[in-house]
Amino acid sequence: LASEGAHMRDVGGESTRPGADAVPRSDELARVIPVIMQLSAAGHLVSVDTRKSVVMGEAVKAGAKIINDVSALQYDPDSLRVVAGLGSPVVLMHAQGDPRTMQLNPHYDDVALDVYDQLEQRVIACVEAGIPRSHIAIDPGIGFGKTFRHNLELLNQLTLFHGLGVAVLVGLSRKGFIGALTGEKNAGNRAHGSVGGAVQAALNGV
Secondary structure: OOOOOOOOEEEEOOOOOOOOOOOOHHHHHHHHHHHHHHHHHOOOOEEEEOOOHHHHHHHHHHOOOEEEEOOOOOOOOOHHHHHHHHOOOEEEEOOOOOOOOOOOOOOOOOHHHHHHHHHHHHHHHHHHHOOOHHHEEEEOOOOOOOOHHHHHHHHHOHHHHHHHOOEEOOOOOOOHHHHHHHOOOOHHHOHHHHHHHHHHHHHOOO
16 A cells, blocks of 8 residues: 555554454554554554554554544543543544444434434544544544445535534445445455545545
8 A cells, every 4th residue: 555655554453344353452452563663664654443542552652643443432431531642633433333233233313413413422522531623533434333325325415524623534445335336246346436435525525
């Protein structure tokens, strides 16, 4: 990714795909810290994808500049305090439930408004904990506790999330809903659908 010109490398040691089990903290550290150290030493911008406050702290020591948490700093009760102390920018992603079970029966009254409200509460919690609003980005969490129709509804209403007053990020590359739209079962062959989704997100200010 670095050699192909990616502007940012997001390094994670715990899969959060649907059905994935949690990874012990020691294993996660062993996976990500050497990679972050090497990338950072070579001058690359690195974010760490983790739900654990200890991993966040060690990753920043190793050179990571951004924290990306699929639990929006809710999985680990120490995360809010740790991130505020580190002074690092943070991405708060919405997910309904834990990765292991999140796709079993996701339900919303109105998916866009429900996700907005929950992310708004997380932004408020971060600001109250001492994290500047300018250091916060949000991600509506395509594919994380969402059905096919939920994902499409979120893509159609991305402009809503600018109302939170922070940067908006969307991760949708090669995800299952793209396969459902295009009929492509092989995730590796979903590049065109991924680009289409990225263009839709960019046109909506993401």
